[in-house]
Amino acid sequence: MDRSYNLENKPFIHHLLKIALIAMVMILMVSCNSGNINNDSNSISPSGGKNLNVRLISYGNQQSSAMTYAVDDDGYYSISNVLGTNNIIYSDFKSVKSFILCGDAGCNHMHEGCNSFLPGNGWMFSDGDKLYYISFNLSDTWGEHRQQFCVMEKNGGNRRVFYEPVEKAMYDGDHVCTDGENLYTYLVDNGEKYLYRIGIESGSVENLRPIDEYEYMITAFDQFIVFSIVEPYDKTQYMGPTKVGLRIYDVTNGDTEDIYPFDEVQFEEVQVGSRSMYKPVTGTGLFCEENVIYYMNNKDLVIHRYDFRKKSELWSRDLKDMGFNYEYGCGLLYYYEDKAVISYSEAEVNIGDPLEYMVIDLNNGEMGKITVTRYNQRYHREEPFYPFGFSKNRILYGNGGVDYEVKMELPDGSYELITNPLTYISYIELEDVINNSIKVYTMSFVNG
DSSP states (O other): OOOOOOOOOOSSHHHHHHHHHHHTOOOOOOOOOOOEEOTTSSSEEOOSSOOOOOEEOOOSOGGGTOOOEEEOSSEEEEEEOTTSSEEEEEEETTTTEEEESOOOTTOOSOSTTSTTEEOSEEEEEEOSSEEEEEEEOOOSSTTOOOOEEEEEETTSOSOEEEEOOOTTEEOOSOOEEEOSSEEEEEEEETTEEEEEEEETTTOOEEEEEEOOTTEEEEEEETTEEEEEEEEESOTTSSSSOEEEEEEEEETTTOOEEEEOOSOOBEEEEEEETTEEEEEEEEOEEEEEETTEEEEEETTTOEEEEEETTTTEEEEEEEGGGGTOOOOEEEEEEEEETTEEEEEEESSOOOTTOOOEEEEEETTTOOEEEOOOEEEETTTTEEEEOOOOEEETTEEEEEEEEEEEEEEEEOTTSOEEEEEEEEEEEEEEEHHHHHTTOOOOEEOEEEOO
16 A cells, blocks of 8 residues: 655644655555564564454555545555545455445435445545444534444445544544554544543543654554654754654564664755745665565665664665666655656656656666556546556556536535546556566446
């Protein structure tokens, strides 16, 4: 699973540093075995207690609070209002088809009895076995908000609410982990963020710990949740050297340990139109796979493989030795079976400028450039390729689609026809890119 972020213009240093760190981060997360922090050694050792398998299951641009899709090894779940209501659309990788997640051919998909129907707006997650939906704005009273935490089968059936937060403890679009029995996520209580554990079956709620203003959940493994931590050396300055590390938190006993495998981050001020913004001059792209984190400084172009349990570097690969010598826009986006997806640009780029993408086999140095474009259905134009997600050997992106006319009821009782675009999901495979034989798989939409 990957997460991508954009820099925003924020007035205070703690917003700047947090956003700047997040802008450098794209993560893949899968599960692994149990372990325990041992502060008296240089490793994380096996636990003798209950085995846990905490996994990060959130996906997408959390900073935009628009968590509208989930992905697992089998397919992709999105939330669409193409029918005028919010519905789950499932894109199946095997059949290369997308369809409304409902098995009733006679259903209009616009009522709560439909498996695809979703109340309100919200965020969707998948742990590979179940779907989770956190809805918001369910209140009929303007200015009030009501949320529900729901769990359902992968076909949308057997849906039930297991938690409804009160007004003072609300989910606000941050990351979510699960160990199969509980969800772990942030709730905001009186303006402060806390990590909560919420029982999926029991509905129990436990406040585990406060979240620092420079702390951000990025991955999980065994019984641990890992947070990025950003420590500016001078909190009064808008830019300057910044210490970036990882905080490993044990959900079974509350122990934490901080490690610092990354280089410090430097910022520079840039003009974007009439606005001044700040972007990292040096930074680290990273993602996690089981108990291992892969990261790359965007200047030295060396990919490092770091083991959380051993707390040591396992290996490093220098992309320059493989013939990758680009200077601008470089970032590590994804890693799967010794293949890395790298962003780059042949010229200096500003925030928001399109990038190029290369897939590199780190075993033999073979590489291929992603040469496809994508069609923007909303604006009806060809645009540069941009990946929004990954699943195993697949790179996912939006490409083309269809426009639907929907009859919407207005407050005065009249109706208006509006056009809703439905974006098709396409994917390409890593090996095809390296072999310069890219085949595009586009999910055809079956309206049922």
